[in-house]
Amino acid sequence: xxxxxxLAGNPxxxxxxxxxxxxxxxxxxxxxxxxxxxxxxxxFSKGGMDITLVDLPGIYSLSPYTxxxxxxxxxxxxxCPDLIINIVDATxxxxxxxxxxxxxxxxRPMIIALNMIDRLKKRGKExxxxxxxxxLGIPVCPIxxxxxxxxxxxxxxxxHILHDVAHxxxxxxxxxxxxxxxxxxxxxxxxxxxxxxxxEDVYFPIVKSFYEWEINSAIEGIEGVICDxxxxxxxxRFSAVKLFEDDFITKDTLKLDKxxxxxxxxxxxxxxxNENIDRQMMIADSRxxxxxxxxxxxxxxxxxxxxxxxxxxxxLLTHRVLxxxxxxxxxxxxxxxxxxxxxxxxxxxxxxxxxxxxxGFLREALLSVNTKPWAVSLLCDGMLAGVGAVVSFLPQIAxxxxxLSILEDSGYMSRAAFIMxxxxxxxxxxxxxxxxxxxxFGCTVPAVLGTRILENERDKKLTVFLIPFMSCSAKMPVxxxxxxxxxxxxxxxxxxxxxxxxxxxxxxxxFILKKTVLKGEESTFVMELPxxxxxxxxxxxxxxxxxxxxxxxxxxxxxxxxxxxxWFLQSFDTSLxxxxxxxxxxxxxxxxxxxxxxxPLGFGNWQSSVALLSGIVAKETVVSTFGILFSAADExxxxxxxxxxFSSPLAAFSFIVFVLLYTPCIAAVAAIHKELGGAKWTVLxxxxxxAIAWLVSFLVFNIGGLIx
Amino acid sequence: MLNAVTMETNREYYVxxxxxxxxxxxxxxxxxxxxxxxxxxxxxxxxxxxxxxRVRDYALSMRKSEAELIKVEEK
Numbered sequence: 001x002x003x004x005x006x007l008a009g010n011p012x013x014x015x016x017x018x019x020x021x022x023x024x025x026x027x028x029x030x031x032x033x034x035x036x037x038x039x040x041x042x043x044f045s046k047g048g049m050d051i052t053l054v055d056l057p058g059i060y061s062l063s064p065y066t067x068x069x070x071x072x073x074x075x076x077x078x079x080c081p082d083l084i085i086n087i088v089d090a091t092x093x094x095x096x097x098x099x100x101x102x103x104x105x106x107x108r109p110m111i112i113a114l115n116m117i118d119r120l121k122k123r124g125k126e127x128x129x130x131x132x133x134x135x136l137g138i139p140v141c142p143i144x145x146x147x148x149x150x151x152x153x154x155x156x157x158x159x160h161i162l163h164d165v166a167h168x169x170x171x172x173x174x175x176x177x178x179x180x181x182x183x184x185x186x187x188x189x190x191x192x193x194x195x196x197x198x199x200e201d202v203y204f205p206i207v208k209s210f211y212e213w214e215i216n217s218a219i220e221g222i223e224g225v226i227c228d229x230x231x232x233x234x235x236x237r238f239s240a241v242k243l244f245e246d247d248f249i250t251k252d253t254l255k256l257d258k259x260x261x262x263x264x265x266x267x268x269x270x271x272x273x274n275e276n277i278d279r280q281m282m283i284a285d286s287r288x289x290x291x292x293x294x295x296x297x298x299x300x301x302x303x304x305x306x307x308x309x310x311x312x313x314x315x316l317l318t319h320r321v322l323x324x325x326x327x328x329x330x331x332x333x334x335x336x337x338x339x340x341x342x343x344x345x346x347x348x349x350x351x352x353x354x355x356x357x358x359x360g361f362l363r364e365a366l367l368s369v370n371t372k373p374w375a376v377s378l379l380c381d382g383m384l385a386g387v388g389a390v391v392s393f394l395p396q397i398a399x400x401x402x403x404l405s406i407l408e409d410s411g412y413m414s415r416a417a418f419i420m421x422x423x424x425x426x427x428x429x430x431x432x433x434x435x436x437x438x439x440x441f442g443c444t445v446p447a448v449l450g451t452r453i454l455e456n457e458r459d460k461k462l463t464v465f466l467i468p469f470m471s472c473s474a475k476m477p478v479x480x481x482x483x484x485x486x487x488x489x490x491x492x493x494x495x496x497x498x499x500x501x502x503x504x505x506x507x508x509x510x511f512i513l514k515k516t517v518l519k520g521e522e523s524t525f526v527m528e529l530p531x532x533x534x535x536x537x538x539x540x541x542x543x544x545x546x547x548x549x550x551x552x553x554x555x556x557x558x559x560x561x562x563x564x565x566x567w568f569l570q571s572f573d574t575s576l577x578x579x580x581x582x583x584x585x586x587x588x589x590x591x592x593x594x595x596x597x598x599x600p601l602g603f604g605n606w607q608s609s610v611a612l613l614s615g616i617v618a619k620e621t622v623v624s625t626f627g628i629l630f631s632a633a634d635e636x637x638x639x640x641x642x643x644x645x646f647s648s649p650l651a652a653f654s655f656i657v658f659v660l661l662y663t664p665c666i667a668a669v670a671a672i673h674k675e676l677g678g679a680k681w682t683v684l685x686x687x688x689x690x691a692i693a694w695l696v697s698f699l700v701f702n703i704g705g706l707i708x
Numbered sequence: 709m710l711n712a713v714t715m716e717t718n719r720e721y722y723v724x725x726x727x728x729x730x731x732x733x734x735x736x737x738x739x740x741x742x743x744x745x746x747x748x749x750x751x752x753x754x755x756x757x758x759x760x761x762r763v764r765d766y767a768l769s770m771r772k773s774e775a776e777l778i779k780v781e782e783k
Contacts, residue, residue, distance in 0.1 A: 061738035065731040094764040095740050276725040276743055284737045288745070288764075310767075314751075314760075323754045418769050422755025425771070431758070524732050524774055525758055526739060529767035
């Protein structure tokens with residue numbers, strides 16, 4: 001038998017950890033239709049059942065506003081999963097149960113995974129599980145997802161419920177514990193009509209009511225009005241409560257006729273509202289009152305305010321003065337390890353392994369079996385050289401993601417957002433976009449994918465637009481070449497200028513976009529600061545692997561294809577004969593064609609054009625193209641070649657400014673396309689970057705020419 | 709009237725009303741800020757905002773512009 005389980009819970013309650021613990025790495029990651037909210041599914045078999053576990057996005061509520069909440073609601077109400085596993089953080093019962101009270105009204109079979117029970121015990125607290133079950137009317141399983149404790153029991157009980165639901169053996173379920181509320185009400189109405197209302201086995205509230213009698217009777221009244229509506233049948237209580245709250249999504253889905261609408265209005269009029277307490281507030285207030293009562297009953301020794309380890313760490317890490325230095329210390333440490341000598345050493349190692357040892361071996365092996373020269377060239381100079389140049393960055397990308405996952409899983413990422421929100425807000429961004437922007441200095445691809453953490457669609461778009469302006473590490477070799485050729489004595493100044501120029505233009509772009517195409521209300525900033533926790537190795541491993549898989553897939557597809565194209569254009573002339581002379585290649589012909597575009601920027605030679613063109617595949621290619629075009633294998637010859645190619649240091653500077661600003665590599669464009677979710681935005685971002693690059697280089701070259 | 713920005717640090721206050729509508733109001737309510745809820749101002753970020761609060765036993769941060777909308781009173 002096949003079953004679908006939905007995993008629902010607040011953000012930061014250990015949902016991903018539980019999901020990883022249950023499904024291992026047998027996960028499928030995609031997007032929910034129409035939105036860029038990540039959808040994760042995992043499959044496993046248990047007790048003769050094939051189970052698909054769907055990881056719903058972390059949410060605080062089922063309100064109709066954020067994309068995560070809308071996606072979750074839609075799934076829960078329309079796809080009707082066989083069982084909801086609601087994961088609840090035992091150390092934060094009050095707020096977590098708020099979502100539970102909403103999920104319970106969906107009328108689906110449900111089980112609560114009470115997580116972080118170990119942490120609770122460490123604090124000397126306890127929860128009366130039996131009592132909690134009785135109060136909520138929902139089975140509760142204490143677990144510790146991080147320690148993988150209690151998970152077997154949770155799955156066992158889940159299977160049991162599925163079994164009962166499937167076979168309807170259990171009297172309780174049959175009688176209504178999980179029975180369809182609409183049918184129940186219908187039955188009851190019939191009984192009343194038939195004068196059978198004296199019979200004693202009329203089973204009433206199946207779904208627990210959290211409300212005072214005035215609100216409750218109004219909601220029951222609404223249930224009576226909509227109980228025949230096909231869209232409300234499966235989740236009658238939920239729909240009725242939502243109508244009570246004036247929820248626009250429910251109004252849209254139910255499409256009530258005029259008569260029903262009037263009846264509902266009539267019922268709602270009987271509920272006394274006042275200026276502080278509208279109907280939405282009434283519902284939330286009732287839920288929280290209900291929860292507070294339960295929490296008081298089930299939690300042992302409700303102590304007063306108690307300082308946790310988290311508070312102590314925060315005293316340092318979000319300290320008014322020390323927060324900023326601590327933040328930069330952490331960032332420098334991460335970047336130092338990733339892009340400094342350690343990371344470079346790993347990259348050099350892989351580079352040597354692939355691009356020297358393996359490439360050399362492959363070439364010899366191919367030649368020894370008399371492979372045609374063009375085929376050897378295609379495999380070695382085309383495919384392997386192109387893909388290998390990028391794959392050698394694998395260790396650095398893995399390192400970067402390893403550290404970023406630690407920051408995310410430990411809870412520090414929220415603190416970084418908290419610290420940096422002030423300055424970022426001034427330029428129209430939010431604190432949450434800081435981390436992705438920072439990652440941009442490493443590599444645009446993960447940085448762009450990292451914008452998923454942004455809730456607001458507009459913030460996300462804006463951040464994706466800005467990230468390419470943060471000079472990525474692949475541009476370093478280009479700067480290095482030009483600095484040794486022209487600016488050896490001003491090296492630090494040039495590097496500093498380039499990076500700052502990128503940041504400034506990024507901010508300026510953001511500002512312009514915010515005032516034009518990405519207009520809209522300023523986003524709000526209401527963010528939980530979750531308690532610090534030690535990341536688990538399993539989670540870190542899965543996070544890093546997910547990203548590496550993406551990266552390798554890209555290397556094997558997009559980059560491979562692009563490398564073959566570049567190789568072809570470089571190796572053949574316009575009459576499609578293989579050529580050793582770059583001057584007669586198709587690439588040169590293309591270069592000559594587009595060179596005039598760059599003439600006003602000071603570098604109208606065809607070689608620069610070709611280098612820039614090839615840079616679209618990967619930024620490192622700019623340097624290697626110069627190498628190929630001048631048959632210059634070593635740095636010194638390349639420096640001489642470049643010196644001969646550019647008329648002045650100003651022209652060279654104009655060129656590196658262009659490299660800094662123009663369209664990022666294909667991999668980055670693909671990531672941008674994926675996250676912006678539309679060809680229109682992707683094209684806009686490409687055009688925007690080219691336009692900015694051209695304009696700024698033009699200004700640099702021409703204004704610089706007047707001054708110097 | 710006192711609001712969540714003007715209240716004293718590390719002192720208990722109680723939510724009285726929310727002066728906002730729509731998505732933001734809903735969001736604030738969903739995070740547990742309902743009339744009568746206890747709220748404590750914990751600390752302010754280095755650049756003057758956001759502000760960290762303790763409500764319903766967890767840490768919540770908000771900008772001034774959001775926190776101002778939460779009217780509070782001492783009991």
